[in-house]
Amino acid sequence: MNEPTKILLIYTGGTIGMIKDPVTNSLKAFNFDQLLSNIPELKLLSHEIHTLSFEDPKDSSDFNCEDYINLATIIETNYEIYDGFVVLHGSDTMSYTASAISFMLENLTKPVIFTGSQLPIGDLRTDAKENLITSIQIAGLKNETKSLIQEVGLYFEYKLYRANRTTKINAEHFEAFASLNFPAMIESGVNLNINYSCLIHSKARKLKVHKQLDNNIIIIKVFPGLNEATFSHLINTPNIKGIILETFGSGNTKTEDWFLDTIRKAIRKGIHIVNITQCSGGSVEMGKYATSKHLLEAGIIDGKDMTTEAAVGKMMFLLPKKLDKNVFKTIFETSLRGEMK
Template sequence: MNKKPNILLIYTGGTIGMIKDADTGSLKSFDFENILTKIPELRLLDCDIETTSFEKPIDSSNMNPEYWIDIAKIIESNYDNSDGFVVLHGSDTMSYSASALSFMLENLNKPVIFTGSQLPIGDLRTDAKENLITSIQMASLQKNNVPIIKEVGLYFEYKLYRGNRTTKINAEHFEAFESLNYPHLAESGVHLNVNKEALLKNDGSKELIVRVNMDTNIGILKLFPGISEPIVKAVLNTEGLKGLVIETYGSGNATTASWFIDLLKTALDGGLQIVNVTQCAGGSVAMGQYETSSKLKSIGVISGKDITTEAAIAKLMYLLGVQLPSEEFKSVFELPLRGEMS
């Protein structure tokens, strides 16, 4: 017998949870306890909805690994009695959070769908209702009482993406996100069309493991023409730095100036993990394809392949947190763990 899926709605903060006071015009937090009263359309969904909220909703600009742990622990404690999860989150850092949760939730066998909106839920032209309703529908999709989606997704403006493949590309349009290196997992039109080939395959036999040690001793260095030695040196000599994402040009290319290569080599020899990702919105790092990247390859820089900067940051924090032996780090990083790279 088919039972109704039980979906847990987790509100962390963000525009989607705001409602405009009709008298003053100011925005205030929405009480998710009364969500069915405010959005009666949710009653039409073929699932049971429960809600929980952060004690104090946060703007996503203040999102950090402590809050990721809070989300992960809410999912862990409700995992057995929920069939799916929808995380309501501000859009600015949503790609970072979705990437982080994908690594933190090992052997995930149920959908965790991040969503938000560009306009508050009470606005006349809001995108919040569609995003919320369809995210819950996506999280409810089942076949023979088994969830169809078994990964961390991000739903925005008619498309479901793999969370750790997304980047926010627009602060103004409703179509705020894109996944340039991986196809959409599903699309919402007249029908919900799921791209089954693109979904992560999980046999479901392993228990969920929640990894909460995220090491934040990492940085990003974006290359630009004219970048100076003192700047690079200052970044590499940052006290406590364990991992660095370098955003290079094109397919992983960088200056071949000897001071630059020497600084990187010294840092690598000292145990710093350096990951090469492209500044381009789409495409992949292919170190060694051009002379300008072959030196990076020869000194042992990690290839980020087609990973996004957001996912590279989350993966670095995660792998440093599980304290992999230094000699294994490069080969493990270059393997896809949660479908985050090809």
């Protein structure tokens, strides 16, 4: 008889971990040691579920690099013990955390599924139970003896996405996330409909966890009224090593001399600048229009169809490696975890 699949449920904080106090009617943190008794549906699953909580669960808005490292370390420590991991996380910055974790976990051959909810787990109309139960089921899926999902995923409202392809698009709907440049890997209905062509199949290698991150990064969103003084001030922020430049359409920006000169000076100083589109979907195509050709010539990094969240995570991951700028550019423009086409 096959042993049950072992799943580790990691609670980091967020709405999903809240229940309503019957006395005060206010929300309070959920005791995940009592998970099975509070969510009896989990007893119907054939998995062996263990729980672990951050010592100090926090709102995802307060997440930082130390929390990413803490989470990655928990997964590393328990990697040989469990068949899959489900991370409960606040939805506001879930895509940022999940994207960073995808780069930090190299040679991943087991599922790490992020999920959360828009309503607390104790709310009558909550989306938390379905998100949690299906995430556990997905984390336990096997293809013969191997895990079916061998990457970091994000499950929300009936869809499993590649985590580093996601963005939170709605603060009120249960369908809070979208992946506009990459299809869902699994859609949950009466059955779990698996898009096998989208799945990553990792070679059997030892997990390597990268625990050095550098958050000396700034995101600059280009807008029509952006002036020289403001742009120069932002791009010359002390200690900045990487800039995510959110541009128009397929990677277009201003062509005024002051704008281009500021960018060229920053690149000469060793600052890595990545061009990504501020559009919800689509890709940067530098050189397609005259308004982006100058960026290509300046040596700016082509972010292709990456999300802002993935670009930030990848930048944090690569900066500590102290790569030559040309090597850095080549690696950034190469898909490492399925984050770009």
